Amino acid sequence: MPDGVCKKAKIHHVSRVSFRRRTLLKAGGVAAIALSSAEVAVAAPSDVFVHGVASGDPTPSNVILWTRVTPGPSASPGSGIGPDCAVGWEVATDPRFRRVVASGSTTTGAARDHTVKVDVAGLAPDTWYWYRFRAAGAVSPVGRTRTAPALGASVERLRFGVVSCSNWQAGYFSAYRHLADRDDLDAVLHLGDYLYEYAPGEYQARDVVVRPHDPPTEVITLPHYRRRHAQYKTDPDLQALHARVPFITTWDDHESANNAWADGAENHTEGAEGSYADRKRAWQRAYAEWMPVRYEPGGVLYRRFAFGALAELSMLDLRSYRSEQVGSRLDHDVHDPARTITGDAQLRWLTSGLARSRAQWKLIGNPVMIAPVRFPSTLSIERRRALGELTGTPLVQGLPLNLDQWDGYTADRDAVFAVLRDHGIRNTVFLTGDIHSAWAAELPSSTRSYPLDRESVGVEFVCTSVTSDNIDDILRVRPQTASRAIVGAIRVNNPHIKHVDLDSHGFCVLDLTPQRAQMDWYALTDRTAPDSAAHHSTSYAVRTGTQQIEQVQEPVR
Incomplete structure (x- = not known):
């Protein structure tokens, strides 16, 4: 399925995926989206990712990634309408995404107000990561997040x-x-x-x-x-x-x-x-x-x-x-x-x-x-x-x-x-x-x-x-x-x-x-x-x- 195509699909409220390297997968029957930094977005991020990106609840190996997709003008927050949409995500150890360590896809739609939450697992502790999403032909702003230190590790600050x-x-x-x-x-x-x-x-x-x-x-x-x-x-x-x-x-x-x-x-x-x-x-x-x-x-x-x-x-x-x-x-x-x-x-x-x-x-x-x-x-x-x-x-x-x-x-x-x-x-x-x-x-x-x-x-x-x-x-x-x-x-x-x-x-x-x-x-x-x-x-x-x-x-x- 081409990057950014919205279609009817099963909604996954939270994706829990563990990756040590860049991977393609299938989630809920939806083919994964290849996330190439060379791809050119056909829609402005400000139109699709109006609400930005966020992360939260860090553990030594996991972090929640969040965004909201607006696949079209009708899919406004709270409207309860708009097509289901495939959303790709990736996590890297550098802001230019030259070393992607986790990637995958999920779907969202009106059932959850077109919001996306991904619980990414298998990350290294005490590490900065960069992440982004793709949907409806657009690439989101890049977010930065950090995992917690390892359990019992000595931490100076x-x-x-x-x-x-x-x-x-x-x-x-x-x-x-x-x-x-x-x-x-x-x-x-x-x-x-x-x-x-x-x-x-x-x-x-x-x-x-x-x-x-x-x-x-x-x-x-x-x-x-x-x-x-x-x-x-x-x-x-x-x-x-x-x-x-x-x-x-x-x-x-x-x-x-x-x-x-x-x-x-x-x-x-x-x-x-x-x-x-x-x-x-x-x-x-x-x-x-x-x-x-x-x-x-x-x-x-x-x-x-x-x-x-x-x-x-x-x-x-x-x-x-x-x-x-x-x-x-x-x-x-x-x-x-x-x-x-x-x-x-x-x-x-x-x-x-x-x-x-x-x-x-x-x-x-x-x-x-x-x-x-x-x-x-x-x-x-x-x-x-x-x-x-x-x-x-x-x-x-x-x-x-x-x-x-x-x-x-x-x-x-x-x-x-x-x-x-x-x-x-x-x-x-x-x-x-x-x-x-x-x-x-x-x-x-x-x-x-x-x-x-x-x-x-x-x-x-x-x-x-x-x-x-x-x-x-x-x-x-x-x-x-x-x-x-x-x-x-x-x-x-x-x-x-x-x-x-x-x-x-x-x-x-x-x-x-x-x-x-x-x-x-x-x-x-x-x-x-x-x-x-x-x-x-x-x-x-x-x-x-x-x-x-x-x-x-x-x-x-």
Whole structure:
């Protein structure tokens, strides 16, 4: 069959193929496509590969490759129409594809919104690779990816970009551009809110829509979620970062609906918006189709990655199994052991994995904040309401409580902390998003005795938002003005919290060595400017074995 011909064919949701050399094969009865670098594409990549390329979930031998094919104008995202199409792919050890080490073909079509995911196996550990796709007579942009170090291997350094909360309507994704411009990242950890479900005019930058969402409605159905994913994948800075390094992602609530829990969400009305079960199936399916993640509908998103002997990363799913959030009237007890944020199976998986881990650094990709926070009662009602909006929960008896975070599910947090304490587990670092602000905190074994007894079971580094509103935006004030009093009061009430920045937008870089783990925070100059600059904001590190954080003057270079 000639390169680029679309035809009716069986759809393969994920191709798992292992190659040590260039190979031709047959997949699902479709003849493989020979991928010669001398071939000339007859269609522009911008027409066929509008949504770029991406990779994700690296292991020592495997990596997910992703793209979306547009075989014709009618096959728009979410349309449910368009021909089935053969797609060829290849992986090489050089950007000019002179040494191809894996290749193959698969098919896609309207059944999976013309997205493609290939789980390539048989790769060498700790190695950079380049990849590309061919379909409909066009060649995709070239992507670069990297496998993880071999299990148990000695690793001197790992470096990850860390991001969350990227709201299209609230600004441009300059944070992604600055990460893409670096040449020192092994992967990017996206901790949730990769996209937002709101309609234009519902949630943006200080009530100004910088660029409107598509579709022009709140996303509820499968076609809606597909179109929203597609829109985000057209952002040039996000495309550049996806093509530069592999992503390791999890979802938070806005991939579905605000303040989602297992059987509903604050931003979902049964009846008017249909059943939440249908909506949940829709957003999970769209996520599986459009993200470079080793996940398919009906599976589990929480998963674990090993990076030699230096680090192990456990990515959590804190929306699919959680109990409903406590309301403003404290209709449930936050300490009730029957309430869960993880679900029983995920909690067992997390705690048993921590207890068994032999990696030096135990990293936990944690969508919502786990450090206990007591918000001050001395603030004005306006500032208390702003904190309540930031944390996504209503005021309780006039005070903001962190009820959408682990503070609303203390039994699960106590169980995790008990395992860390009772097993003497060291070097645990929670990496967190969601809260549109930057935090660095120790995790006290007991908040009652801290800091007289500075026993800490781990540390938490919270990245701020890429674009989503924070305190200065909520209060409509200049950055680092009204927030100073709030930060001061939070620090007084919570001595285990060493750093808070409630105003900045940006990204983080996590650097791991055998000696320490360091998080560098970078702030954007203006999230509403497509060419926004970024500057180093602050850095904090934890030295191995100490469980305590200290400020560092210089970022990693």
